[in-house]
Each structure stands twice: as C-alpha cells, then as structure tokens.
Amino acid sequence: MSFMEFVIAAVGIASAIGVVGFRNPLSSAFSLIVHLLAVAGLYALLGAHFLAVSQVVVYAGAIMVLVLFVLMLLNLKSESGRRIGIIRSAITVGIGLVIFLAVSGPMLAQFDNLPQATLDHNIKASEGGVKAIGELLYSKYMVQFELSSLVLLVGVVGAVMLAKRKNVQLTPREGGLGGAK
Amino acid sequence: MDPISSYLGISCLLFTIGGIGLCLRRNAIVLFMCVEMMLNAVNLAFVAFSKIHGNLDGQVAVFFVMVIAAAESAIGLAIILSVFRSVASIETTDAAELKW
Numbered sequence: 517m518s519f520m521e522f523v524i525a526a527v528g529i530a531s532a533i534g535v536v537g538f539r540n541p542l543s544s545a546f547s548l549i550v551h552l553l554a555v556a557g558l559y560a561l562l563g564a565h566f567l568a569v570s571q572v573v574v575y576a577g578a579i580m581v582l583v584l585f586v587l588m589l590l591n592l593k594s595e596s597g598r599r600i601g602i603i604r605s606a607i608t609v610g611i612g613l614v615i616f617l618a619v620s621g622p623m624l625a626q627f628d629n630l631p632q633a634t635l636d637h638n639i640k641a642s643e644g645g646v647k648a649i650g651e652l653l654y655s656k657y658m659v660q661f662e663l664s665s666l667v668l669l670v671g672v673v674g675a676v677m678l679a680k681r682k683n684v685q686l687t688p689r690e691g692g693l694g695g696a697k
Numbered sequence: 698m699d700p701i702s703s704y705l706g707i708s709c710l711l712f713t714i715g716g717i718g719l720c721l722r723r724n725a726i727v728l729f730m731c732v733e734m735m736l737n738a739v740n741l742a743f744v745a746f747s748k749i750h751g752n753l754d755g756q757v758a759v760f761f762v763m764v765i766a767a768a769e770s771a772i773g774l775a776i777i778l779s780v781f782r783s784v785a786s787i788e789t790t791d792a793a794e795l796k797w
Binding site: 525536578605623671 | 703711716717720721722726733754766769
C-alpha cells in the first residue's frame, strides 16, 4: 500500500468516524463531504476515473448540497442534551466490531482464491474511462440504464409529492407545524 | 497484505462505522448520512473487485448504486421534511409513534 493510499484511506476512515461522532449534524455533514472526497480519491487510485469524477459531482456536490439545504431549512435549535449513554455506545461499538471481524476476516482469508491477474497498479488507458463504461452501459446494461432513468423520475415526483405543503383549506392538525400556514 | 485486499478491509471498516452510526445516532439526517456512507463502502468494494477481476461490470454496478442513492436522497429528505412538519423534530425518538 503506497503512502498516498494510506493517507487517503486514513482521511476517509477518520472522517467516517467524525460523521458518527460529531454531536452537531452540520459538523457531521461537512465530515461526510470530506469522507466522500476521500472515497473518490480511492476510486481514482483504483483506476475508476469516471466513478471518481461522478462521486465528486453527484455525492459531494449534489446530494450533500441537498442535505445541507435541508439541515439549514430545519433550523435545529433543539439539538440539545439528550446524550447517548456510555454503556449503550460501548455495546453498539462492540457489536459492530464483532460484525466487522466476522465479515472481513473470512473475506480477506478467501482472497487468495480470487483471480490475481490484474493486481498490478498499471492503469490501462481505457479502463475506468468514460468511453469504456459508456459502451458497457449502452450495450450490455441498456435496459437497466433506461430503467434507472425511470427510478430518477419516480424519485423526483415522489419527493415533490412528499415535500408539498398540505392543502390550505384543511383544518390544522394539533401540535404540528403543517396545516394552516 | 495485498493492496487490493486492504481496499476490501477499508470497505468493511467503513461499512461497520456506518452501521454503528445507524445504531447510535437519533438524528434522522445523521442516520441518512450514515446510510450514504454504507452505500459508499459497498461501492468501494465493487470497484476493488472490478479491479481484481479486470472487467468493468463492477463499476457499472457502482454507477447504478449512485443513481439509486440520488433518488433515495431526494425521497428520504422529503420524508424527513414532512416528518419535521408534523412532529417539529427530526429526532427519531420523537417520531416513534409514526402517526399524526
């Protein structure tokens, strides 16, 4: 593992811990941006250049802007002192580490059985580029690609339906912020 | 340890961190961000395996995961917004009744 990979992986893991650890959701969001950029760096080191770019554009750009937008919109002053107990945290982290070892141990142990042909870090020019992925998307994965546009359309319509304000004529509900406004 | 298998280890670790966050935190938006993190961990494993096997199918899978994640974030945040409108909070414990 080269020095570059080590640094980027360390940044990614540290910022992932930051997402979970920060009390303020805004800090979590910025930590997540750093995390997503670090993962984009790992993609680039693995030779997936197109994915690295779209990770930055889609995740660190669009999705995180949306998250920050909602976070600002909600104006969370009431992020108050409901602390999570030490015992509960310890138990959760313990269970998580057990799961981690249970998953990663066998996977890494089985690694020798995987094809070893392309383990070198020589990146071929076409591999991971826009052209190669685009050809694959429009030939082998044509149907899935078109269906994904349908998924996005349903996502847009669903988001509008869900986030739309309720009809003004309805009687205001008790205790809610919705209703008559 | 091989370079690529260390990528798989990183992917496992990130997935675990996201899962721990999902269990620990109560803020709905932070939960949402933890889900995004877990999706990213899986994507990293996809790319690593794509590199191991020397074909691009894994990267196409990552592309589709990104599409789903984009749709999921739009709908998820809209749900969080509408929950916030009805219970005036995004702590999951406050919305435990799941009714208006």
